[in-house]
Amino acid sequence: MKDRKPTGSQPPMDAAANQKKSTAKLGRDIQAKLGQQLRAMYDDVVSQGVPDRFSDLLNKLDDNGDKGKR
Amino acid sequence: MRIDDSVRDSVLGAVPSLRAFAISLCGNVDRADDLVQETLLRALANINSFQPGTNMSAWLFTILRNHFRSEYRKRRREVEDADGSYAESLKSHPAQQGHVEFGEFREALAQLPADQREALVLVGASGFSYEEAANICGCAVGTIKSRVNRARTRLAELMSIETTDEFGPDHTTRAVLAGNDRN
Secondary structure, eight states: OTTOOOGGGOOGGGHHHHHHHHHHHHHHHHHHHHHHHHHHHHHHHHTTOOOHHHHHHHHHHOTTGGGGOO | OOOOHHHHHHHHHHHHHHHHHHHHHHSOHHHHHHHHHHHHHHHHHTGGGSOTTSOHHHHHHHHHHHHHHHHHHHHHHHSSOHHHHHHHHHHHOGGGGSOGGGHHHHHHHHTSOHHHHHHHHHHHTSOOOHHHHHHHHTSOHHHHHHHHHHHHHHHHHHHHHHSSSOOSOOHHHHHHHHHHHTO
C-alpha cells in the first residue's frame, strides 16, 4: 500500500502510469458489471422456480402414484 | 419406476438452475426446457449410476451439458455456422429469451465460443468452483480458468464496442427489440 500515492498527488511524469492504472480500474469496473449482468440474467430464470411440466413429469414417471402429488 | 422422495427433491431443486444454464447454452427458452426434460429422463433412467453423497446438481449439469453438446454437434452437421445462426436467432426472436432487458448482454454472450460460454456461466453464475466446472466439462482445471478469462475479456470488448458512452442495456436497442416483439 505504501507505494501507492493518492491519485491527486501524482506528478505529471506519471501520466502514463496513471493511465495504465485507470485502464486497469476500468477493466475491473467492467468485469464487475459484466458479472452482475450475468448473474442477474441467470437469477432471473432461477427465480421462475420449477415449471409444472417438470413436477408433472416426475409424478408421471413415479409408479408410487399419489405420493408425488403435493 | 420408483422415485425416492430425496431423489425427487434434489432433482426438482436443481431444475431452476438447470433451466438457467440451458437457456444460456442454447439461447431459446423452449429448447432449453426440452433439454432439461431430456436431462431429467436420462438422469432418472440412470439414477443407479449416481453416487449418493455426491453433488446431484453437478451430476445433472454434466448430463445436460453432454446431451447439449451431442445435439449441438448433430445440428452443426445440418446447419453450417451454428454459432452464427444462434446469434442470429437471438436477434430475430427476442421474445424467446424471456426478458428483453438482457437482450444486449445475451447477444454478446451468444457471440462467445460455446466452450468459453459454458465455462463462464458455470463459474460466474451457477456458483460452481473451477474444479466442479472442470468435472462438468470433462477438462482440466487450467483449461476452465483460461476459458473463463478469455470469455471475460471478449465480453468486455463486445460490450464496450456496442455501448460506447454508457455501460449497460442500451435503451434504443431495448426499444427496438420491444417493438419487434409485437410484429
